[in-house]
Each structure stands twice: as C-alpha cells, then as structure tokens.
Amino acid sequence: MKVTVYSTPTCPYCVMxxxxxxxKNIPYEDxxxxxxxxxxxxxxxxxxxxxxxxxxxxxxxxxxxDRNRIDQLISQ
Amino acid sequence: MTECDLLILGAGPAGLTSAIYAARSRLRTVVVDTGVAGGxxxxxxxxxxYPGTDGVIKGIDLxxxxxxxxxxxxAQIDDMQEIRQIDLSAEIKKLQTAKTEYYARSxxxxxxxxxxxxxxxGEEKFTGKGxxxxxxxxxxxxxxADVIVVGGGDAAVExxxxxxxxxxxxxxxxxxxxxxxxxxxxxELFNNRSVEVLFNTEVKAINGTDFVTGxxxxxxKEKETYEMDIDGIFIYVGTQPQSSLFRxxxxxxxxxxxxxxxxxxxxxxxxxxxxDVRKKEIxxxxxxxxxxxxxxIMAGRFLAGLKx
Numbered sequence: 001m002k003v004t005v006y007s008t009p010t011c012p013y014c015v016m017x018x019x020x021x022x023x024k025n026i027p028y029e030d031x032x033x034x035x036x037x038x039x040x041x042x043x044x045x046x047x048x049x050x051x052x053x054x055x056x057x058x059x060x061x062x063x064x065x066d067r068n069r070i071d072q073l074i075s076q
Numbered sequence: 077m078t079e080c081d082l083l084i085l086g087a088g089p090a091g092l093t094s095a096i097y098a099a100r101s102r103l104r105t106v107v108v109d110t111g112v113a114g115g116x117x118x119x120x121x122x123x124x125x126y127p128g129t130d131g132v133i134k135g136i137d138l139x140x141x142x143x144x145x146x147x148x149x150x151a152q153i154d155d156m157q158e159i160r161q162i163d164l165s166a167e168i169k170k171l172q173t174a175k176t177e178y179y180a181r182s183x184x185x186x187x188x189x190x191x192x193x194x195x196x197x198g199e200e201k202f203t204g205k206g207x208x209x210x211x212x213x214x215x216x217x218x219x220x221a222d223v224i225v226v227g228g229g230d231a232a233v234e235x236x237x238x239x240x241x242x243x244x245x246x247x248x249x250x251x252x253x254x255x256x257x258x259x260x261x262x263x264e265l266f267n268n269r270s271v272e273v274l275f276n277t278e279v280k281a282i283n284g285t286d287f288v289t290g291x292x293x294x295x296x297k298e299k300e301t302y303e304m305d306i307d308g309i310f311i312y313v314g315t316q317p318q319s320s321l322f323r324x325x326x327x328x329x330x331x332x333x334x335x336x337x338x339x340x341x342x343x344x345x346x347x348x349x350x351x352d353v354r355k356k357e358i359x360x361x362x363x364x365x366x367x368x369x370x371x372x373i374m375a376g377r378f379l380a381g382l383k384x
Contacts, residue, residue, distance in 0.1 A: 008216035010238075012118045012136040034216030034242070049204035050217040050287070050308075063204070065112065067156045 001074070003028035004056040006043040014053040017065040026074055028055075080106040080152075082375050083171060083180030085162075086318075087153055088115020089361050090351025091186035092142040093368030094375075095151035101376045105151040106178060108171065113155050114139035115188050116315070116352075117361055120231075121212040121238055126361055138361075164325045164344050182375040185322060185334060185342070185349040186368065189315035189359075194226060198282030199311075206288025208310050211235040218308045220244045224291060226279055227312035233257035233265050235312055240270040247271075247306070251278045251296060282309060317353045329355050340371040346378050 003021065005028050007014030021028050033040040033052065047054045047061050055062040057073040082098045084091045087109035098105040112118065120135035129138065147153060158174035164183065171178040191209045193199060199207055208214045211225075215238060223243045225236040228250035234257070236248045248265065253275045255262050265271055274293070280301065281292040290305045317332040327335045327343035333355035340348045350367035352359045 008213065010121055010215070011210075011213040012114070013112070013210075013213060015136060016112045016118075034219070037219070040217060044217075048286075050206070050214055051204040051208065052213050052216075 001026070002056075002058055003074075004031060005029070006031050006033050006039065006047075006054040006056075007052050008032065008034045011052050013065045017053045017055060017070075020065070020067060020070065024074060077176055078106055078152075078154075078178045080104045080178065080180050081379055082106070082182050082184065082372070083108065083169065083178050084184045084186055085109075085171070086115065086186035086188055086351070086353070087113035087143070087155060088186060088188045088351060088364065089117055089139065089142060090188070090364035090368040090371075091115075091184065092139070092146050093365045094184050094186060094350060094372040095146035095153070095368075096142070096149055097369055097372035098376065099146060099149035099151040101372070102150075103376060103379065106180070107146070107151060107153045108157050108159070108173070108178065109153070109155045110157060110159055111155065113143045113153055119210050119212055121235075123361065159321060162321055162325070164322070164347050167346075169347065182346045182378055183348070184368075184371045184375060185319075185326070185347065185353060186351045186364075186371070187318040187321070188352045188364075189317045191311065192314040192316050194279060194311055194313060196279055196281055198284070198288075202282055202284055202288045205286065206284060206308050207282060208308060209312075211238050211310050214308075215239045215242050215310075218243045221307035222247070222305070223308040223310060224249050224279070224304075224306050225310045225312060226250070227314070228252055228255045228257065229312065229314065230257045230261055232312035233261045235310060236271060237261075237264050237268055239310065240268055243270065243308075245270055245272065247304075248273045249277045249279060249293065250275055252276070253297075279309070315352065319353055331355075339374045340367060341374060341378075346375070348375055 031039045081103040082105045084107040087107045117135040117139045160172040163170045169180045169183045219242045222245045224247045276297040278294045334349040348371040350371040351364035
C-alpha cells in the first residue's frame with residue numbers, strides 16, 4: 001500500500017491526518033506543497049482542487065481529513 | 077451503547093474545559109464531536125491573547141494541550157462521529173450516532189459555530205477551487221498570486237496578514253467603512269505593504285472556469301459594480317451557531333443561539349450550554365473556557381441533587 005499526504009506546514013487538519021496515520025502505523029510519504037510547486041501542481045491535478053490535505057492511498061484520492069474514508073481504504 | 081453521567085457535545089475549548097472539570101470531579105464524562113477535537117481554534121494559526129501563553133501559541137497546540145489534559149483526567153473523547161438525533165426530553169438524555177447510542181444523566185451543549193457563507197453565485201461551485209475558508213490550510217497555494225480576503229473582524233484581518241507570507245497582493249474587501257477587528261491587528265494590517273484595503277465593497281459573484289479567475293465587486297457607496305481578476309478568495313464573514321440539532325428541545329433565540337440562565341442552564345433541567353453556541357455578547361476562547369468551567373460545575377451540582 002502506497003500512501004502519500006500532500007500538506008502545508010501550517011495546516012492543522014494536515015497534522016491531524018498525519019498523526020492519525022502514525023497512530024495506525026501506516027507509513028506515508030509527506031509532501032510539503034508549499035515548498036514544491038511541481039508537487040503542488042501534481043496534487044491539484046490528482047484532486048481537481050486546491051484544498052489540503054490530499055491523501056493518496058494507492059491512487060484513491062481523499063480530500064481533507066476524512067477519517068472514515070481513510071479507514072475504509074487502509075483496511076482493504 | 078455508552079452510559080455516562082455527563083455527555084458533552086463538542087470538543088472545542090468549551091467542551092474540553094468542561095471535560096477537565098467533570099472528569100476531575102469523578103463524573104463519568106464523554107465528549108462527542110463530529111470532527112476532530114479542537115473546534116475553530118484548531119485552524120487558527122496563532123493565538124496571541126490567551127493568558128499564560130507568552131502571547132504566541134499555535135491554535136492547534138493550545139487545543140491539543142486541552143485535549144490531552146481532558147484525557148489524562150479520565151474523560152472519554154469520541155471524535156469524528158456522525159450525529160443522527162438527540163432526545164433531551166426524558167430524565168436520561170439520549171444521543172444517537174451512526175455507530176452507537178449514548179445515554180446521559182446530564183448534557184452540556186458546546187457545539188460552537190461554523191463559518192458563515194457569503195451566499196453568492198459561484199461560492200459553492202468553486203469551494204476548494206479558489207474559494208477557501210481556511211488560510212492556514214490553503215494559503216500556500218497562492219504563492220506570488222493575488223488573493224482577496226472578505227470580512228472585517230479579527231479573523232479576516234489576522235488571516236489577511238498571514239496570507240501575505242505567500243501572496244503577492246492581498247486585497248481585504250469589507251462592506252463597511254471600518255474594521256471591527258482589534259486595534260493592534262488592524263495596525264499590523266495597515267502597515268503591511270502587500271495589503272490593499274477596499275472598504276465599502278461587497279463581493280457580488282465569484283467567477284471562473286475550472287478554478288476561480290475573478291470576482292464581481294460592488295462599491296456600495298458609489299453604487300458601482302466592477303470586475304477584478306483574482307486567483308483566490310478567503311472568506312471570513314463571521315460564524316453561525318451549530319444548534320439545529322436542538323431546535324424544539326431547548327430555547328433558542330432568533331439567531332440560532334441557545335439561551336441560558338446565569339448558571340448556563342438551558343430551558344431543560346440538566347442540559348447546559350457553553351461557548352460560542354450560547355446567546356451572549358462576547359465570544360472568545362477565554363470566555364468559552366469560562367463557560368465550560370461553570371457548566372461542568374453546575375452539571376455536577378445538578379447530578380448531586382443540589383440547587384444549581
């Protein structure tokens with residue numbers, strides 16, 4: 001399972017999402033889109049919008065800290 | 077199925093403070109929230125006016141401290157719950173969520189408020205695509221861009237300053253001819269070279285294709301409408317109380333705020349309200365914390381059969 005979190009450093013929901021993944025012992029790639037314009041564009045392309053966090057779990061895109069959806073996808 | 081002495085609805089500063097007091101009084105205390113614990117403070121970048129924090133603490137750190145304190149004293153916090161229904165009419169109050177039921181001998185309503193929408197064309201369509209309500213979350217996407225902040229209170233003025241670390245230009249659009257924000261926050265805004273203030277101006281429509289490209293503005297003094305190109309718009313025009321779940325069960329005023337007496341008792345015995353959801357003059361983190369304290373102590377007295 002490949003998990004990527006697109007976030008910005010001052011976004012509280014991003015912190016919550018990452019903490020949640022840590023709690024569940026799920027390794028993830030943490031991408032700071034404020035420091036990486038190419039990755040910011042990638043995130044916008046994948047999610048069709050500019051709100052963070054965006055969580056990519058094996059190609060499934062979650063917008064915002066949607067814990068139920070994360071639970072759904074990590075249990076598969 | 078969860079049974080408790082005190083059910084607290086909302087895990088913002090008011091709810092978490094109630095939880096700390098109630099848990100320390102050895103009441104079986106459960107806090108339920110539809111989102112993550114922290115309320116509006118969680119998405120506030122910096123809190124400068126909370127006493128005892130050196131004048132600079134991150135909102136998320138402040139609420140995480142409160143949450144930890146409540147948990148350490150033995151409160152249970154069930155966040156990310158989908159609320160279905162509540163029944164406050166009987167002696168044992170009942171809350172129905174998607175997962176389970178909660179039965180409580182007393183309740184504190186601390187559900188706070190949510191950002192008010194502008195209710196203009198394009199707002200919903202472009203939410204996340206140029207329209208935002210959280211600068212600390214999404215401001216970073218507007219590096220070297222032009223953005224608009226709508227509003228005139230503390231949140232609008234403070235978050236506009238925050239956005240200048242990314243944006244090339246921040247236009248603050250406010251329908252009045254003066255801000256209602258704290259003077260020191262206003263000073264910081266007016267001294268910032270990246271900010272331009274447009275008073276007497278209202279957003280009439282948000283326009284774009286896939287993402288926002290511009291807005292239609294109205295100068296309400298000159299009665300002139302004009303277009304402005306913009307990359308993003310951050311809306312901070314106030315909040316509205318989250319009280320719809322309680323309509324018809326407790327007394328609520330015309331604006332949706334829950335009415336309480338001096339001891340934070342609502343129109344229903346054993347049901348109290350604390351924080352932003354309450355009818356009151358001033359809504360701050362500090363007053364929410366104060367409310368949370370009083371509500372928890374009064375709930376404790378109610379349960380002990382004493383006169384509250």
